[in-house]
Amino acid sequence: MRRILAAAVVASTLLLGTSAPAWADPPEPAASALPPGWSLDGADGQKQALTWTSDRLIPPGDAAVEFWSGDRLLGRAEGAADLRTFTLPQGRSGPLSDLQVRVGGKRVDAAAPKQPQRRAATAPSAGPAQPANPVDPGVKGPYATTTGEYTLPGVHLSDYPVPVEMQAVVVAPTNAPGRRPLALFLHGRHWTCFTGNxxxxxxxxxxxxxxxxxxxxYRGYLQAQQLLASQGYVTVSISANGINAYDNGDDDYGAQARSSLVRMHLAHWADWAGSGRRNAPAIVRKAPRADLSKVFLMGHSRGGEGVSRAALDSLTPPPAAQDDYHGRVRWTIRGLLLIGPTIFGQNPHPEVPSATILPGCDGDVSDLQGQLFIDAxxxxxxxxxxxSALYVIGANHNYFNTEWTPGQAIGPATDDFGSEEPDPLCTPGFAPTRLTPQQEQTVGATYIATAARLFVGGDDRARPLLDGSGVRARSAGPARVLTHAIGARRTPVIIPSQDLTVRNAKLCDQVADQPEKACLVNNSWVGGSPHFVAFAGPEPERVAVALTGGATATLRPATAMPVTGSKAxxxxxxVPPNAPATSFAVTVTDGRGRRTSLGSTTVTGVPGTELTTSYWAQEVRLPLPRSLRTIAGLEITPQGSGPAWLIDAWGWQPGSPAPRPAALDRVDVGGLTVDEGDAGSTTYSVPVVSHGRxxxxxxxFLSDPVTGDIRSWVAAVKPGASRVPVPIPVVGNTTYGGDQRYPLAAKAISNAVVGDYIGGLHVREDDPVPTVTVAPATAAEGSPLTWTLHLSAPADSYLYLxxxxxxxxxxxELSSTDVDPEWFQNNSGEDPEPSRPLSGTGLQPFVEIEPGTTSVEFAVPTVADGVAEGAEHVRFQVLLYPPDFSDPIPAAIADGTLTD
Known part of the structure; x- marks a missing residue:
């Protein structure tokens, strides 16, 4: 867990913005006004920096709060104690135009567009009921249960200022014979404390x-714990408030910290299952001994990414210097169930089975990035x-946890889905598709038990509820849950790539830097597809096939793909959200050129509005003839008029083979800090550590600190290698440009997992900041007071005054009514009336100084009031901000005099 590159590094994750403008022939700098709510004040107790203050409380959630300038990500902001003020302590240099605040892909600042036009004028339908699966894991088991809690001494995690609590609630079966499997639950990021209602x-x-x-x-999943305990599981739900309070300062948003916490609890359970049982807490001694060879993890929100990281770290230990758990791994994690998870690192472990719930009305992690647990x-x-992915129509983010649910929580709680106008799909009491809290929690408990029964219990009869077979669990009530999956006994047939030959269709980029290459151009602040969530720039490996209605697309892989034994x-x-039933005719060609029609299948659009993320792939299957051994070509003809996209195609057969976790290589990105130097070029190598066979x-992905351009390449990891070379040349000079940060991100392509996915090079500026001088200004009423501010030397990067x-x-002193009222309002966010001295207002004009510039004018327009008042005066403290908006420097005093 590291905080070495702060906001500039975490800005590289999910970063896909246009680069800053070129700086040839820069325009004349001019005074600028920050939009309403924006300032360079800094939050309470924090240093001055680019700051946004909301007019309403922003409850802490799991998605990141991001500052953008148009399509350019400035960085991820840190929240203040008032839960309204967010500050960017460090970020990317560039002009501060079209400032925006986005959370989970949605704009939340005052300038955000109002209610957009929805995709559906009427309430979307959830669709027809699915047939019931013969086996229902949501049914209570044969065992009575017992409940209790334990509290152990807090643990110290690196960079965390106070110990993190070791607290948990245990629900266990009574009179269950032998050792029992262990299920551990981890909640997500939420506020930590409250005083009232x-x-x-x-x-x-x-x-x-x-x-x-x-x-x-941690007490929010008792229904699911009781269900699993009745079926014979020892369950423990752990608390992580101590991480939630500080994880926004981590470059991975607390994933490594949560992994360490999970593994520390598991280490205690390993002790308590053996010779340490006599010292175990009372509730643990009342429970059956846990079988640590059968561990199941459930994580909600950032807790989902945390338990996934714990599984990865258990199979491939992190570098010791980057981990807070240093004991042996005495457990085997059999599977994961993740609810509305984050996956900022897009780094799942491919050998650990998982099922991911995607709430269709998620207002927190609204981009549904958890889809990448499957696709990545x-x-x-x-x-x-x-x-497996489970798209739950009508479910929000919070209500899976009772302590985040109004009417059930002991403290304040809220519905994370919000809209200014009633939403036909997701507004409670208005949308018939929206689930009640009790219905949502029952869905959660049912599918948690389903994943446990399949992954831990090995009961293949539960698999159809997870793998795209189109069946439902009776105990989940009226909820409609759509599923698709990869893995198990599937074999690849069409995995879109640059090697795929495509006719009458086109390969499109899931993450594109040019609209004409993109699979989906989304002009809304919300919506889009969870399959196309960006990581750190375009990825040539991530493509899909864009289909056109009525046209027969022909797809040919580089080699004929074996399908022997596949049933379908x-x-x-x-297909687009709310699209009517669309038929797809499918024909395959084998390795000998023989064509076989498989018939047709139908796909209906996922229910959606402009406030949901509903371009989601549904799984359909067509029977394959027994005689078919290979598929060398695939023809697909959409019968409708609208667009469609193929994510992939597989040979399918039933069954769940026991995973055999391969010893995949592990890669971790580190950080390096160096001084710039005064001359010459020095090449430094970012420490990217690898181990494996x-x-x-x-x-x-390497981001340029000046332009924001992202260069990416595929790096080969050689067997037994300990480093992946990433050379970065640094040119020294004697011109100030501020610290430069080269964020580096990594993502696995084959035979590897990535643990610490963010790092990079921090180049410390060793040249002095230019000084600022300014002469007093004088003007008559009605004329502008104009100052020329001089820099002692040009800078290499943007500076801000x-x-x-x-x-x-x-x-x-000059008053608020002595200056142009529109100028005053634009630069202060206040009304000029009543008249008051400027030093008692929120006036904050600022000036951008482009690279290479050594002087800039600043003017205050004044008004003539026709009253003989004598000379009036104004004084400005000029503060100079470095390119990354870090600590400002008092640079000069600008005095002005206004005469009658």
Whole structure:
């Protein structure tokens, strides 16, 4: 866990923006106005920096709060204690135009577009009921249960200022024979403390202040724990408030910290299952001994990414210097169930089976990035582990946890899905498709038990509920859950890549830097496809096939693909949300050129509005003839008029082979800090550590600190190699340009997993900041007061000047009504009336200084009032901000005098 490159590094993740403009012939710099809510003040107790203050409370959630300038990501902001103020301590240099705040892909700042036009004028239908699966894992088991809690001494995690609590609630079966499998639950990021019943009383502090109570998020899954315990599982749900309070300072948003916490709890359970049982907490001694060879993990939100990282770290230990757990691995993780998870690193372990719930009305992790637990596992390992996605229509993010649910939580709680107008799919009481809290929690419990029964219990009768077979669990009630999967006994037929020959269709980029190459151009602030969530730039490996209605697309892989033993051809297909039933005719050609029609299948659009992420692939299957041995070509003809996309196609047969986790190589990205130097070029290598015995590949993404351009390449990891070379030349000079940060991100392509996925090079500026000089200005009423600010030397990067009014040294002060009212309002966010001295207002004009510029004018337009008042004065403290918006420097005093 590292904080070495702060916001500039985490900005590289999910970074896909246009580069900054070229700087040839720059325009004349001019005074600028920040939009309403924006300032360079800094939050309470924080240093001055680019700051946005919301007019409403922004409850802490799992998605990142990002500052953007148009399509350019400036960085990820840190929240203040008031839960309204967000500050970018460091970020990318460039012009501050079209400032925006986005959370989970949605704009939340005052300038965000109002309610967009929805895709559906009427309420979308959830669709017809699915047939019931014969086996229902949501049915209570034969065992009575017992419940209790334990609290152990807190643990110290690197870079965390206070110990993290070791607290948990245990629900276990009674009178269950032998050792029992262990299920561990980890909640996500939520506020940590409260004092009253409304949201104004919440905080993200830890430990909680005197008079406030901790939010018991770990108690939010008792229904699922009781269900699993009745079926014979020992269950433990652990608390992570101490991580939630500080994880936004981690470059991976707490994934490594949560992994360490999970493994520390598992280490205790390993002790308690053996000779340490006599010292175990009372509730543990009342429970059956846990079988640590059968461990199941459930994670919600950032807890989902945390338990996934714990599985990865258990199979391939992290570098010791980057980990807080240093004990032996005495457990085997059999599978994961993830609810609305984040996956900022897009780094799942492909050999650990998983099922991921995607809430259709998720208002927190609204881009449904958890889809990448499935898609980013494809082609990395052996492909034996099942990876399933479950799209739950009408479910929000919070209500899977009772302590995040109004009416059930002991403290304040809220519905994370919000819209200014009633949404026909997701607004409670208005949309018939929206699930009640009880229905949502029952869905969660049912599918948690389903994943446990398949992954841990090995009961293949539960598989159809997860693998795209189109059946439902009776105990999940009226909820409609759509599923698709990869892995298990599937064999690849069409995996879109640059090697695929395509006719009458086109390969499109899931993550594109040019709209004409993109699979889906989404002009809304929300919506889109969870399959196309960006990581750190375009990825040539991530392509799909864009189909056109009425046209027969012909797809030919580089070699004929074996399908011996496959019972069906399974396709993952996307049609637009709410699209009517669309028929797809499918024909295959074998290795000898013989064509066989498989018939047709139908796909209906996932219910969606402009506020949901509903371009989601559904799995359909067509029977394959027994005699078919290979598929050398695939023809698909969409019968409708609209677009469609093929994500992939597989030979499918039933069954769940036991995963055999391969010893995949592990890659971790480190960080390096160096001084710039005054001359010459020095090449430094970012420490990218690898260990393993396979030939592996990872894609590396390196961001230019000046232009923001991202260069990516595929790096080969040689067997037994300890380093992946990433050379970066640094040219020294004697010109100030601020610290330069080269964020480096890594993503697995084959035979590897990536642990610490963010790092890079930090080049410290060793040249002095240019000084600023300015002469006093004088003007008559009605004329602008104009100053020319001079820099002692040009800079290599953007600099920013903030002019903060102060009381003048002598004479009466210029007032808010002495200056142009529109200019005052634009630069202060306040009304000029009543008249008051400028030093008592929120006035904050600022000036951008482009690279190479040594002087800039700043003007205050004044108004003539026709009253003889004598000379009036104004004084500005000029603060100079470095290119990354870090600590400002008091640079000069600008005095002005206005005469009658």
């Amino acid at each position: 409304d949201l104004d009383s919440i905080s993200l502090a830890w430990p909680c202040a005197t008079g406030s109570q901790p939010v018991p998020s 596992s494809r082609g990395i390992g052996a492909g034996r582990a099942l990876h 051809l399974a396709l993952r297909l996307i 396979l030939k592996a590949k990872v894609r590396l 903030l002019l903060a009014p102060q009381a003048p040294a002598t004479g009466p």
